[in-house]
Amino acid sequence: MSQDITNQNKKILIAHLTENLPVLRAKLKISQAELAEKIGVTRQTLTAIESGKREMTWATFVALTLLFMQNKTTKELLPVVNVYTEELKRFFSFNQDQE
Numbered sequence: 001m002s003q004d005i006t007n008q009n010k011k012i013l014i015a016h017l018t019e020n021l022p023v024l025r026a027k028l029k030i031s032q033a034e035l036a037e038k039i040g041v042t043r044q045t046l047t048a049i050e051s052g053k054r055e056m057t058w059a060t061f062v063a064l065t066l067l068f069m070q071n072k073t074t075k076e077l078l079p080v081v082n083v084y085t086e087e088l089k090r091f092f093s094f095n096q097d098q099e
Contacts, residue, residue, distance in 0.1 A: 005087060006093070017061055017065070018056050018082040019081075020077070020083065024064075024068055024077060024078075025050075026065065027074050037093065039067060065084060065088075
């Protein structure tokens with residue numbers, strides 16, 4: 001069974017990703033519009049998140065984390081900026097072999 005992750009921990013992870021979102025996006029050399037389209041939000045929503053005017057949702061965090069984990073230049077940075085933590089790895093993992 002997956003480990004629970006508290007709402008407070010989610011907020012911390014979201015804050016770390018929000019803070020580093022412009023840098024991560026720049027590493028991929030994509031615009032706000034391109035990134036927004038990839039994760040299914042409007043450019044205005046992404047702009048508001050990057051500027052701190054809107055809080056990122058958990059669903060957006062998960063979508064961005066997946067996208068950044070699929071690209072080598074950003075995958076290596078996620079643990080460094082405390083976005084892809086051991087706690088988050090455990091939360092997303094299911095151990096089917098120990099049933």
